[in-house]
Amino acid sequence: MLDRSKAPDFRIPTSIEFPTPIQRTLPNGVHLYFIPTPEIDAVRLEISSTINERNEVKKLAPYFALEMVTEGTKSKTSKELDDFFDTYAAEVETESGFENHGLSILSTKKHFDTVLPVFRELLTEATFPEKELSKRKKQKALSIHINRDKNSHRASQLFRKALFGEDHPFGQITEEKDVDVINREDLVDFYKKDLWTNSQIFLTGNLDDSQLEDIIRETGNIPVEFFPNPPMSFSNKKQQRLTEEKEKSVQSSIRIGCHLISKSHPDYFKLNLMNTILGGYFGSRLIKNIREDKGHTYGIYSSIGGLKNADYWVVMADVIKEHDEAVIEEVYKEIDKLKNEPVSAHELEVVRNYMVGKLLSQFSSGFELISRFKSIHQAGLDFDFYQQHLEYILKAKPEDIMEVSEKYLSRDKMVEIIVG
Incomplete structure (x- = not known):
């Protein structure tokens, strides 16, 4: 019999058990990594890309391009996309970091087959309507203005600028003037040339073999560019x-x-x-x-x-x-x-x-x-x-x-x- 009057012995684990991700290479050269989770009837798919720092790309083009992929595609308006994903309890999220950016979708296993083709549209069929871009620009400019007056935000900006240098993307500080110069053509250009570069797919959920093949079919023809990505190195300067x-x-x-x-x-x-x-x-x-x-x-x-x-x-x-x-x-x-x-x-x-x-x-x-x-x-x-x-x-x-x-x-x- 278990003696519940005594606490379990305190033990520190000495090892961690990890599953080996299933790896597949798609027809477009993209590597897909899949960890099955039979105990969870949900699916999360993320496509993540390496940032390609072309000089011609305006500072905020990646940000606006990612934020606006759900503002309309060739077959659906922004409202239709919102209603569709709400109906099927699906959530689309963006990743926008120093080194990587990407797009992900979280859905139930039951509805994943339905939402996958629409999510696929976001990857190559976004239209970036002028009206929605104007709203996004006003929101971003206001956010920059508000954050500039926050000491903690400003200190972090200046720290990155000093640490990485103002000429390096990691050290650049975004200002309202960077918002002003953005136009729809910048987003379209970035979307077509630079959004999906050195891309990889990270997948988890309760999926059977046929659903995995559907994902490979839907994402295996995304036009992805691959380029060398040598590691960056930084050195400390005088205080x-x-x-x-x-x-x-x-x-x-x-x-x-x-x-x-x-x-x-x-x-x-x-x-x-x-x-x-x-x-x-x-x-x-x-x-x-x-x-x-x-x-x-x-x-x-x-x-x-x-x-x-x-x-x-x-x-x-x-x-x-x-x-x-x-x-x-x-x-x-x-x-x-x-x-x-x-x-x-x-x-x-x-x-x-x-x-x-x-x-x-x-x-x-x-x-x-x-x-x-x-x-x-x-x-x-x-x-x-x-x-x-x-x-x-x-x-x-x-x-x-x-x-x-x-x-x-x-x-x-x-x-x-x-x-x-």
């Missing part, structure tokens, strides 16, 4: 400090950070552990020092930004304005402690348990599985990355944290931003 004063602000938004290494680097897992201890969760050292002990902020966090081949590290905080310099100094003091003082066994064990739990929670559904697979696959890795991460967390040593803190978090290579 940069940028301050943007706002007299009426009572708070300052702070960003401190630098370029790091790729996920495939041997030090990556050590850096992830170091980041968690410093500012990666609510019990971190930055929270305890700057929020709990000194009361300078409601929240301060550090994180590792996700790029395919070269991640970056950043500390983010909104602080009481008169304490911004003090907060920056406390951040560096905490970094110096990590360099010079071994983390205690107790603190390491607390963070170890937190990180294991967080890692395992990322795979609670088939949709999360395919999302995690996509993120590492596009970085040239596979599911073994997560198993290696778990194994490292379980055997991590205090010396690892001291080593990578000293190696990568040098103050003279940091970008510092203060807005407020």
Whole structure:
């Protein structure tokens, strides 16, 4: 008999079981990756492309092209598309990132055969009506105007500009004038030439063989362009400090950070552990020092930004304005402690348990599985990355944290931003 008066033994898992995605190559050269989920009567299909940075492409053309694919096709108006997807409980979403963009659909298994051909129309038959474009432009211009007055948003913009450079797409700041110059021809040109480049399809759901063949047939003739996509590399420069004063602000938004290494680097897992201890969760050292002990902020966090081949590290905080310099100094003091003082066994064990739990929670559904697979696959890795991460967390040593803190978090290579 099970004794319910006793709690189950506490055990930390030592391995993670992952399904092997089914891979198919479509007639147009696109690779499709499929993780079956028989327990969920839903289907999610995403087509994701690499951004092709042609000089002729206007800054906001990709954004508007993706946002407007549901505003009408050659056979359906915007309203007809909305009514159709609502009727069949289907949801179309866009992805618009630094390195990838794409389109996805989530539908029930029962209605997926019906919605797939209409979703297929969005990929090649969008019309970009002038009236809808005018509305979208006004909305985007207003959003840019509002966000410019938000210290946190502005600080993040300036951080990217300083870190990547204003000539690199990652460092460019969008302004109202970029909205003004967009016209329908820009969207049509981008849609035809650059939207589907180096594309891949990520699929999950309860699908039988015939439905999988239907998907291959519907997406296997999408015109996709393929081009070399060499990995990008970035280097840290001499320390940069940028301050943007706002007299009426009572708070300052702070960003401190630098370029790091790729996920495939041997030090990556050590850096992830170091980041968690410093500012990666609510019990971190930055929270305890700057929020709990000194009361300078409601929240301060550090994180590792996700790029395919070269991640970056950043500390983010909104602080009481008169304490911004003090907060920056406390951040560096905490970094110096990590360099010079071994983390205690107790603190390491607390963070170890937190990180294991967080890692395992990322795979609670088939949709999360395919999302995690996509993120590492596009970085040239596979599911073994997560198993290696778990194994490292379980055997991590205090010396690892001291080593990578000293190696990568040098103050003279940091970008510092203060807005407020």
